[in-house]
Amino acid sequence: MGLVNDFLNGDFMPHGHCLLWRTDLLILHVGGDILTFVAYMLIPIALIRLVRARDDLHFGWIFLMFAGFIFFCGATHLLGVINVWHGYYYIHGVVKSLTGLISITTAVLLWYMLPYAINLPSKRQLQSKIIQLTEVEKQLAESNLRLEVEVSKRTAQLEKMATTDELTGLFNRREILRLLALEISRSTRQQSTLSIMMLDLDDFKAINDNYGHLTGDQTLKHAAECFSRIVRKTDFIGRIGGEEFLIVLPDTPATSAVALAERIREAKQCATEQSTIPACTVSIGVAQCVATDDQQSLIQRADECLYQAKAAGRNCVRQVAQQ
Numbered sequence: 001m002g003l004v005n006d007f008l009n010g011d012f013m014p015h016g017h018c019l020l021w022r023t024d025l026l027i028l029h030v031g032g033d034i035l036t037f038v039a040y041m042l043i044p045i046a047l048i049r050l051v052r053a054r055d056d057l058h059f060g061w062i063f064l065m066f067a068g069f070i071f072f073c074g075a076t077h078l079l080g081v082i083n084v085w086h087g088y089y090y091i092h093g094v095v096k097s098l099t100g101l102i103s104i105t106t107a108v109l110l111w112y113m114l115p116y117a118i119n120l121p122s123k124r125q126l127q128s129k130i131i132q133l134t135e136v137e138k139q140l141a142e143s144n145l146r147l148e149v150e151v152s153k154r155t156a157q158l159e160k161m162a163t164t165d166e167l168t169g170l171f172n173r174r175e176i177l178r179l180l181a182l183e184i185s186r187s188t189r190q191q192s193t194l195s196i197m198m199l200d201l202d203d204f205k206a207i208n209d210n211y212g213h214l215t216g217d218q219t220l221k222h223a224a225e226c227f228s229r230i231v232r233k234t235d236f237i238g239r240i241g242g243e244e245f246l247i248v249l250p251d252t253p254a255t256s257a258v259a260l261a262e263r264i265r266e267a268k269q270c271a272t273e274q275s276t277i278p279a280c281t282v283s284i285g286v287a288q289c290v291a292t293d294d295q296q297s298l299i300q301r302a303d304e305c306l307y308q309a310k311a312a313g314r315n316c317v318r319q320v321a322q323q
C-alpha cells in the first residue's frame, strides 16, 4: 500500500521551481516536450498501420518494437510536462525504466537482425533477376511455339499417313470407305444423286510377271495420276486393293458417271500408249446409289458391273441396268 502511495505521490518538488517559474523557460521546456510527445504518439500509429497493411514486410516485428519504444519515449516527455507543476517522480522513473528496457531490447534485436536485413536482395538485384526471368520466359515461350508447330506438323503428317495410300498418294481403303459412308448419308439426307465407280487394271498380273514388281508399282502410280487428272476436285478417289480403285462421285447421276468412266478408260488407254509404262487398260463398273443402299450393297453392285466388264473382254465400262 505504501509503495502504491509512493508511486502516485505527486507532492515532490515540481520542475517549475528549478526553472524559477520563468515564463520563457517554461514555454521552451513545456512546448518542446508537448511537440515531442505528439510526434512520438503519431509515429507508432503510422508504424502499426504499415505492418498491418503489408503482410509481406520483412522483419515486421522490429517495426512494432520501434513503435513501442517511441511510445514510451513520448510518455516520458508527457511526464516531463506534468512534472513542471506536480512532482510525480516515481511514475516518471518507472516510465523511464520501461523506456530504457524496451530501447535496449530493440537495439539488441536490431543488431541481431542486421545481417539478415543486409542480405535481403536489393531493388537493383531484384530487377536484374526479373530481367533474367523474363528472358528465360521468352525463350520458353519461343521453344513452346516451335514445339507446337512441330507437333501440329507431325500430327498433320500422321493424319495424312493414316488416310493416304503410300504408293499412289490417293486415299487408302479405310479413308475412301469412310468418305463413301459419309457421302451416302449426305445424299440420303439431301436427296441428292451419288454414283461410284470401281476400277480394276486389266491383266495387271502379267505386267508384274513380265516386267517385275517395280514396274508394276510404276504402272499403279501412273494409273492413279491419270485418274486424278480427270475427276473433279469434289470427287474422292482411293485405292482399295492391289490394282483396284474406287471413285466416289457426289451429286452425279449414273449417266454422267458412265460418261466420266468412258473418258477415264480412254485416257488410261492413251496414257499408256504415250508413255514408257507397259500398256495397261482399265475396266470400270458404275453404280448409282438408291434409297435402300448402304455402303456394302452399293459397292457390291459396282463390283458386279466391274466383273461384267472383265467378262465382256476388259477395257470397257459397265453400269447397273436401269430399273
Ligand SMILES: Nc1nc2c(ncn2[C@@H]2O[C@H](COP(=O)(O)OP(=O)(O)OP(=O)(O)O)[C@@H](O)[C@H]2O)c(=O)[nH]1
Pocket: 167, 200, 201, 202, 203, 204, 205, 206, 208, 212, 213, 214, 215, 216, 217, 220, 241, 242, 243, 310, 314
Ligand atoms: N506391283 C504391284 N503389284 C500388286 C500390288 N498389289 C497387288 N499387286 C498385284 O496385282 C496383281 C493382280 O492380279 P489379278 O487379281 O489376277 O488381276 P489382273 O491380272 O489385273 O487380271 P484382271 O483383273 O482379271 O484383268 C497380282 O499379281 C498382285 O500381286 C502392288 O501394290 N504393286
